[in-house]
Structures are given as C-alpha cells and as structure tokens.
Amino acid sequence: MSDWVIEAEGITKVYRMGDIEVHALSGVDLRIARGEIVSIMGPSGSGKTTLMNILGCLDRPTSGSYSLDGSQVAELSDDQLAAIRNKKVGFVFQSFNLLGRQTALTNVELPMRYAGVSNGRRKRAMEALEAVGLGDRVQHRPNELSGGQQQRVAIARALVNNPAMIMADEPTGNLDSKSGVEIVQILLDLNRNIGTTLIFVTHDPEIAAHTKRVISLLDGLITEDRIVEK
Amino acid sequence: MDLWRIVLEALDSLASNKVRSALTVLGIVIGVGAVIAMLAIGAGAQNTITGSISGIGTNLLFVMRGGSEEVRNPQPLTLGDAEAMRDPFAAPSVIGVAPVLQGSAEITFTGEGDIVAAVGVTPEHESVRNVEIAEGEFINEIHLLGRSAVVVLGPDIAETLFGRTESIVGESVRIEGQPFRVIGITIAKGGQGPTNEDNQIYIPMSTAQTRLFRRSGSDHVDMILVQALNADAVTTAEEEISAILRNRHRTAIGEDDFTTFSQQSFLEVAETITNVFTIFLGGVASISLLVGGIGIMNIMLVSVTERTREIGLRKAVGARKRDIMLQFLAESALLSLFGGLIGIVLGWALSMLVGAIAAASNADINPVVGIDAVLLATIFSAAVGLFFGLYPAKRAADLEPVEALRYE
Known part of the structure; x- marks a missing residue:
C-alpha cells in the first residue's frame, strides 16, 4: 500500500447550468500522505466544496484520475462509490446530520449496518462513543444533546469503520467557540492516537491554524499549498 | 442490512407521523374491507341460490317448448309427447x-x-x-x-x-x-x-x-x-327424450324446437350469473383499493422529499441504492399490510352486518368470508403497497448524495 491516501491528478469538474458551462475545478493535482492533517481553504465559489465532494467520493470528476487509499475511484458506479465511502471515508458535517429519531448508539452503528457488520456492532459503537467522550450519553437522542455533543456523535460515526481519512466540512460552523475548540481538539487527538488522516474544509483561519498543511483554492485551482512550521 | 432492523426502522418512521400513517392506512382498509365484504356477500348469495336449486332434485329434467332463436314455428309439447317418453324401450x-x-x-x-x-x-x-x-x-x-x-x-x-x-x-x-x-x-x-x-x-x-x-x-x-333413474342417468335420459322429440317433431339434429334443462344446467347458469355478479362487485371494490394505493404513493413521495437530507446522509455513510429502496419499500409495504389486516377484519364485520340485515328482511344470505378471499386480499394489498411504493423508493434511491446533502 502506498503512503499516499489521496493521489489526484488533473481533476476537473464542469457543471452545466442551462447553456453555460461552469468550471468548478479546472485541473487540480493533489497528494495527501497517510496521517497528514490538511486544511482546504478558499472563499465561496472557489471550488473547495466540489473538491471535498470528489475527494470524499460523493461525486465523480469530469476528468482526471483519483486514487483513494490505493483504489482508483474516478470511474466507479454509484454503488461502488457508496462502498468506498462506507469503508474509507468518514464525514463530519457542519449541521451534524444525525438521524433525529435514533439514539446516539444507533446513529454510530449506521455505517456498520451498511457495511454488513453484524457481530460486535454495539461494542464497536460504544468504543467509538467513548473515544469522543460520550460513553455516558449513548442512549440519548440528538435533541437531548448539545451541539458539541451532537458533533461528537457525528465524529464517532465517522471513525467507527476505521476509515482511511475523515473529511470535516466546516465542523465548527454551527458551534459556539468553546465547543468548536473541543471538537477540533478531539479530531486532532484521533490523528495523534490512531493516525487518522484529517481533511478540514473551512474558511475559518482558527482551524487552519491547527493544521500543518494549508491548501488554498481560488477559481477552481490550487493557488497555494504550504506547510506551516510551528 | 438485516431485514428485522429494516422493519423496526420502518415502523419507527411510520410511528413518527401517526395521523398521517393512519389516514394513509385507512385508504387500504376501506379498499380491502370492501373487496372482502363483496366477495363474502357474493359467495353467500351463490350458496343461497344453488341451495334452492339443489332442492329441485338431482334426477329431474325439464323439457320446454322452443329451441334456439333460429328455429321457426316450434311445435308445442303435447300429452302425446309425454306419453311417448314413457316408452321403456325408447327411454329406458x-x-x-x-x-x-x-x-x-x-x-x-x-x-x-x-x-x-x-x-x-x-x-x-x-x-x-x-x-x-x-x-x-x-x-x-x-x-x-x-x-x-x-x-x-x-x-x-x-x-x-x-x-x-x-x-x-x-x-x-x-x-x-x-x-x-x-x-x-x-x-x-x-x-x-x-x-x-x-x-x-x-x-x-x-x-x-x-x-x-x-x-x-x-x-x-x-x-x-x-x-x-338416478342423478347419473340424467344425461342419458336427456339424450333419449331428445331423440324421441326430434322423431315426433320431425326436426333435424341441431334444430331442436324444444329445450331441456337439468338441475345441473340450472346450477351452471346460476353459478355463471353469481360469478359475474361477484366479479363485478369485487371489481368495483378493488377500485377503492387502487385509490388507497395511490394514497400510499402520494404519502411516500412527500416522505421522500421531507427526508432528502436523511437520504443524503445515509448515502454518504455508505448506503447503496438497494438499501434506500428497501427502506422505503418496507414502509409502504407495512402501511398496506396493516391496511390489509385491518381491512380483513372490517370486511368480515361488514359482511356479517349485511348477513344480519338480509336475515332481518327475510332474504336468506349467509356471507362467507373464505380463506381464499382473505389470502387474496392480503397478497393484493401487499402487492399494492409494493407497486405504489416502488416509484417513490426509486426516486429516493436515485437521489445524488451531493444534492441530497445540500437540500434545505
């Protein structure tokens, strides 16, 4: 297995809006090593969401090659992409996206159910929740949890299938600053403890300040890719 | 995904909107109830009619004047014809x-x-x-x-x-x-x-x-x-007297100017009539089942739209099209299955009521809720749920994860 989690070359994405072609990405080359912590930054319309969707296998590039954790994924079918997302990508969204009627525990079990895991599901979900410090809240539903706690459930859900990377899309956007710091800290701890690759998609310089590598996007191209030395 | 988990989740989702689920189920309840009641009443009427025909006697033949419409100037039946049928050699x-x-x-x-x-x-x-x-x-x-x-x-x-x-x-x-x-x-x-x-x-x-x-x-x-002589000899007797009458009336074969009926032929006619009657009633009733099915489709489409983000999230964490399909099909199938079960009870009650009213007005109809009608209604209602759930479920399964996640 290569040391690169992400190897992307010449990624373009073109949307059609009526007669107009919108070039959301116009040739992005990117490599991210295993265990790296990366921020992808850029203003609205820069293409960072599109890049995240492609890197997270939610969408396919119009052209270019993309290898995630050693598998070529640019031309897979919808269901094959779903399987890749299930095994290799953990998502943390700005708005948590938990299932409102399910407990924290069943929310965390969800990816394992789609993976077809039937044994030890509960135990693994419990471990993931304990890892994010919610071992005492497993039977609570999202509406009985604070925003920070809900985001921690989402992190537990993202890491429960031992993904190659976790993509966090504005993970602190809906949180107060104190919870936001906690959430970022939990993610950084995961990286330190189990070596999970972390990709933050954000325009918040506070988060970017925690990452060693910052990639800036503008008009569908990478304008800057710098290593921050602390 | 294990089936049990899918069913539990579908039940949970239906329970989250009880009034809506109940109203949707009601459409199927009425449809299945109507079908069951109509089939039961049809079967009851058939039993009454065939019962009274059976009272005629199994070894009787009725001979009447006139054959098919093409035969002109049919000769009347006479005492002489009757006498000729007594001939033990011509009609043993x-x-x-x-x-x-x-x-x-x-x-x-x-x-x-x-x-x-x-x-x-x-x-x-x-x-x-x-x-x-x-x-x-x-x-x-x-x-x-x-x-x-x-x-x-x-x-x-x-x-x-x-x-x-x-x-x-x-x-x-x-x-x-x-x-x-x-x-x-x-x-x-x-x-x-x-x-x-x-x-x-x-x-x-x-x-x-x-x-x-x-x-x-x-x-x-x-x-x-x-x-x-007996029930088995009815057909032979029919041939014997037909030969006698053809001979006496000097008609060619195929141009009989008389008609014979046995209890069997009365029964067949009556059964044909009551079958048509039952199919007609059942057909009218199944239109309401169809309407109930459209109700299910409607609600499932609303539900898919409401839960677009949920579908997006499920896809993001690895749900395949199949998983999403199954989830929504389970909901629509459960809706119609519940409707079917309650409808069977309602249909049974309805047919008992009709039986009671018929008894009170001296018409002797005993509606029969047959196991075949119950099976038919159960299978039919589940099929309606699956059929009308298919389109909404397909819509849900085909949602693009990126767009579904962004849906407000």
Missing part, C-alpha cells in the same frame, strides 16, 4: 313423466284472496316432483278423468285464506270464480320469491285445461318434467 333411463300446465289464478275464500301460481298436474307429479302431503291426498286418476274441481293447496296460501294449515280438507274455495273443493295440503318446503312452492296450488291437468288455462290445442302442455 326415464322412470317418471309429469306434464304440466301452469299459469296464475286468483283464489278466494270468504273475501280473503290472492293470486297464486296454479299448476295443472297428473297424479305422477306427486312422485316425480316429490310432493309431500300433510293432510288429505294428492290429485289421482279419478280426478283427472272426471275433470274434477278439486285443488291441493300449498301451506302458505292455505294460511292466507284460512288463517291455518290444518283441518282444511273439504272446504270449498273459488278459483277464478269457480268453486273448487280442497282435497289436500302440502308440507311446507320453505322458500321465498316467485318460485315458492308453498304458495302454489295443484289442480288436475284436465280441469286446468278445460276450465282455467285454455290452450290452442286440447292436448298442449307447457312443460314436461322427466324423472331419470
């Missing part, structure tokens, strides 16, 4: 022949009166038609030869005229204004409607011919009842 399967002359006549007794079916018969009618006498005697040879003014009354008309069914023999009644002496009362057979034999009177054939129903030829009869 026949053991009894009873010609009949019938019409309606007004019968009165001291001011009380009614119009009833009057049957001109020969003495053999008693054994052929299995008429049982409660009191007095049936018409005999002497009455027939003497064209006697005598009458045998059914118990219902006796009750109408005399207010009793006993000690009537010897009384004098007037039929079409002419005095007749009552010589017997038949035993009640039970029945209703125009074929009620309890409201019928029997008079000698010769008397009917000369005094009540004058036919153009003095030996013409309306119908000839033929008794076969």
